[in-house]
Amino acid sequence: MAILIKNGTLxxxxxxxxxxxxIEGEKIKLIGEGLTHPDAQVIDAQDxxxxxxxxxxxxxxxxxxxxxVSSDDHYTGGKAAAFGGTTTVIDFVPQDEGTLEENIxxxxxxADPKASVDFGFHMNITRFDKDVAKEIFSxxxxxxxxxxxxxxxxGRLRLQDSEIFRVMRVARAAGMLTMVHAENxxxxxxxxxxxxxxxxxxxxxxxxxxxxWGAVEASLRAAALAAQAGDAPxxxxxxxAAGEVDQLAYAREHGLNMMGETCPHYLFxxxxxxxxxxxxxxxxxxxxxxxxxxxxxxxxxxxxxxxxVSTDHCPFFFDGTxxxxxxxxxxxxxxxxxxxxxxxxxxxxxxxxxxxMPILWTQGVGNGRLTPNQFVALHATNxxxxxxxxxxxxxxxxxxxxxxxxxxxxxxxxYGVNVAQHRTDYNLYxxxxxxxxxxxxxxxxxxxxxxxxxxxxxxxxxYLHRHEGEIL
Ligand code: URP
Ligand code: ZN
Ligand code: ZN
Numbered sequence: 079m080a081i082l083i084k085n086g087t088l089x090x091x092x093x094x095x096x097x098x099x100x101i102e103g104e105k106i107k108l109i110g111e112g113l114t115h116p117d118a119q120v121i122d123a124q125d126x127x128x129x130x131x132x133x134x135x136x137x138x139x140x141x142x143x144x145x146x147v148s149s150d151d152h153y154t155g156g157k158a159a160a161f162g163g164t165t166t167v168i169d170f171v172p173q174d175e176g177t178l179e180e181n182i183x184x185x186x187x188x189a190d191p192k193a194s195v196d197f198g199f200h201m202n203i204t205r206f207d208k209d210v211a212k213e214i215f216s217x218x219x220x221x222x223x224x225x226x227x228x229x230x231x232x233g234r235l236r237l238q239d240s241e242i243f244r245v246m247r248v249a250r251a252a253g254m255l256t257m258v259h260a261e262n263x264x265x266x267x268x269x270x271x272x273x274x275x276x277x278x279x280x281x282x283x284x285x286x287x288x289x290x291w292g293a294v295e296a297s298l299r300a301a302a303l304a305a306q307a308g309d310a311p312x313x314x315x316x317x318x319a320a321g322e323v324d325q326l327a328y329a330r331e332h333g334l335n336m337m338g339e340t341c342p343h344y345l346f347x348x349x350x351x352x353x354x355x356x357x358x359x360x361x362x363x364x365x366x367x368x369x370x371x372x373x374x375x376x377x378x379x380x381x382x383x384x385x386x387v388s389t390d391h392c393p394f395f396f397d398g399t400x401x402x403x404x405x406x407x408x409x410x411x412x413x414x415x416x417x418x419x420x421x422x423x424x425x426x427x428x429x430x431x432x433x434x435m436p437i438l439w440t441q442g443v444g445n446g447r448l449t450p451n452q453f454v455a456l457h458a459t460n461x462x463x464x465x466x467x468x469x470x471x472x473x474x475x476x477x478x479x480x481x482x483x484x485x486x487x488x489x490x491x492x493y494g495v496n497v498a499q500h501r502t503d504y505n506l507y508x509x510x511x512x513x514x515x516x517x518x519x520x521x522x523x524x525x526x527x528x529x530x531x532x533x534x535x536x537x538x539x540x541y542l543h544r545h546e547g548e549i550l
Pocket of ligand 2: 259314316363364
């Protein structure tokens with residue numbers, strides 16, 4: 079069945095223009111003025127915008143950590159994403175026991191039957207030796223063209239600088255992108271020990287023991303390692319500190335192949351939010367910082383220093399002892415209450431995959447900080463290009479997947495946990511007034527969200543075999 083979207087304004091990363099858009103099967107067939115089709119279902123998009131479905135390149139679904147698990151799985155997380163206009167997510171495969179391929183297969187077994195939007199995988203490299211180095215070369219054949227390494231989480235996820243340097247060299251040779259989590263693991267361990275010894279157990283000390291200087295230093299270290307690894311392509315994840323924007327700008331000015339992402343929570347919240355009675359809701363790593371950092375990150379987006387907005391979606395319940403209703407069933411998953419007497423035991427991570435586009439539209443486009451075209455670039459086109467999905471995803475062109483958000487720029491609503499569809503008991507943007515929201519969302523030509531109603535199903539999301547990405 080064909081679908082003809084008429085009279086809308088198409089918004090791409092480079093321009094906005096009035097046109098009709100014809101979907102046939104899973105693909106965009108035609109874009110043009112005055113299109114007709116003998117038996118297409120016609121959707122009138124007068125006064126609406128037609129956007130490519132969003133791509134959130136940083137999510138953690140069904141991820142075991144802190145003795146619990148992130149509360150959205152590949153079904154519920156994909157559903158929440160879709161309600162906010164996102165139709166593709168890229169999740170991280172942890173490197174547990176066994177070969178990389180065994181880990182990837184285990185993640186497929188979890189994700190494939192449940193996924194409700196299209197998805198890809200990044201591979202975490204948290205253990206490195208000659209065998210792993212060799213196996214990295216086979217990951218592109220499995221559709222994985224990006225690796226994540228950590229300079230923090232000593233004794234768990236962290237690699238030594240020498241290992242990160244080797245990973246970058248291997249990744250470069252294999253046509254892959256290295257993503258870096260930049261904090262100083264050694265300093266964090268000392269500060270945490272001191273904080274606990276002094277009885278400083280409240281959520282605020284999570285931020286105080288992970289200083290911004292560690293992120294700044296580690297991001298420059300990563301840039302320098304990548305430069306010395308033959309200008310290996312590098313992507314700085316979850317940028318949170320003003321100084322990281324400066325390091326990214328510095329690296330780019332020096333011609334390095336370095337790119338970066340920030341996340342909505344780093345644009346709006348500050349350390350003082352952790353001092354609220356419900357401060358644990360804001361615990362994530364790296365932590366939220368200061369207004370100065372918020373402003374510098376915004377400027378980084380406005381000035382095209384930062385290439386993408388992702389979410390690091392990794393939700394937990396605020397009170398996992400109290401069930402919530404989810405699709406007619408009561409659900410409770412242990413969450414932030416696990417650390418009520420010790421901030422180091424609070425599961426790190428926040429909900430956000432469904433919030434990203436509506437929040438950034440109101441706060442970014444609505445407040446005149448971003449053009450609609452920059453918005454599309456940051457939320458769809460740039461991640462598609464960087465992560466090897468373009469032009470199948472992130473583009474409004476004939477032949478692309480018909481992943482489309484019909485966006486009503488005049489729709490006003492009071493946002494919060496009752497609107498967002500994450501499987502958790504809170505939302506960071508409770509009671510925020512939003513203007514601009516998706517009303518219809520298509521995944522490969524199938525209408526999965528229609529005026530607040532869900533039409534998707536577990537397993538309809540497809541695994542994306544990513545190719546080598548672009549350097550932006
Ligand atoms: O707090 C967070 N961000 N949890 C997810 C793990 C990570 O480092 O991205
Ligand atoms: Zn990280
Ligand atoms: Zn993450």
